[in-house]
Amino acid sequence: GGRDRKYKRILLKLSGEQLMGDEGFGIDPKVLDKMALEIGQLVGIGVQVGLVIGGGNLFRGAALNEAGLDRVTGDHMGMLATVMNALAMRDALERCNIQSTVMSAIPMHGVTDQYDRRKAIRLLENGEVVIFSAGTGNPFFTTDSAACLRGIEVEAELVLKATKVDGVYTADPVKDPSATRYSRLSYDTVLQEKLGVMDLTAICLCQDHSMPVRVFKMSKPGALLSIIVGEDEGTLIVG
Numbered sequence: 001g002g003r004d005r006k007y008k009r010i011l012l013k014l015s016g017e018q019l020m021g022d023e024g025f026g027i028d029p030k031v032l033d034k035m036a037l038e039i040g041q042l043v044g045i046g047v048q049v050g051l052v053i054g055g056g057n058l059f060r061g062a063a064l065n066e067a068g069l070d071r072v073t074g075d076h077m078g079m080l081a082t083v084m085n086a087l088a089m090r091d092a093l094e095r096c097n098i099q100s101t102v103m104s105a106i107p108m109h110g111v112t113d114q115y116d117r118r119k120a121i122r123l124l125e126n127g128e129v130v131i132f133s134a135g136t137g138n139p140f141f142t143t144d145s146a147a148c149l150r151g152i153e154v155e156a157e158l159v160l161k162a163t164k165v166d167g168v169y170t171a172d173p174v175k176d177p178s179a180t181r182y183s184r185l186s187y188d189t190v191l192q193e194k195l196g197v198m199d200l201t202a203i204c205l206c207q208d209h210s211m212p213v214r215v216f217k218m219s220k221p222g223a224l225l226s227i228i229v230g231e232d233e234g235t236l237i238v239g
């Protein structure tokens with residue numbers, strides 16, 4: 001039928017800020033519950049979902065560095081923040097009866113599993129949501145890069161980047177009402193025009209490994225599901 005799923009395995013990247021709701025900091029469990037339900041819809045139609053969540057609602061290395069902390073220490077704090085977000089998301093998923101496992105790039109025995117690619121693939125094949133936390137495990141990277149890296153590693157068919165806007169625009173649509181949405185962009189255009197969709201490391205990685213990225217608005221009801229059934233939602237970045 002027309003609403004069959006187009007993708008079997010995806011990697012969804014949520015920013016930390018998307019977990020904080022109306023507050024300026026922290027985690028809003030109500031927002032998490034809503035997201036868990038949307039993710040559950042995908043699992044329900046047989047989509048294998050890998051998740052990467054940022055940490056910007058709690059700590060960012062660059063911001064801590066500006067405030068006087070050592071950059072690498074700040075990045076370690078940022079990565080630990082992503083683990084906290086991942087634990088909160090697992091909690092929300094399990095409250096919706098969606099099986100999930102948190103893996104961390106930084107070993108955290110007793111709190112999360114350690115990242116293991118083959119184990120992650122097995123869990124995904126069993127219909128569990130796998131949350132990849134602690135980014136890449138390295139300072140000077142972002143969770144966008146981590147999302148693309150994990151997506152490529154576990155052979156996801158698509159990286160989905162959730163943003164506040166429903167795709168990439170020619171200008172900031174809030175400031176410029178004449179701005180139009182790109183339905184499709186090439187990696188080269190994103191890099192050349194410095195469109196700021198994702199950091200350049202992440203885009204380069206996707207380009208090198210032909211991993212398509214779709215930028216979309218998570219808070220738009222049904223957006224996630226329509227992407228999965230192959231509708232033209234947000235902006236697709238491809239070769």
Ligand code: UDP
Binds near residue numbers: 015016017076134140
């Ligand atoms: N971070 C890092 N290495 C990684 C991923 C993240 O050092 O591989 C740190 C970095 O300090 C970053 C913070 O974790 O600022 C939170 O991640 P990010 O800023 O990507 O979160 P988001 O903006 O998506 O909420």
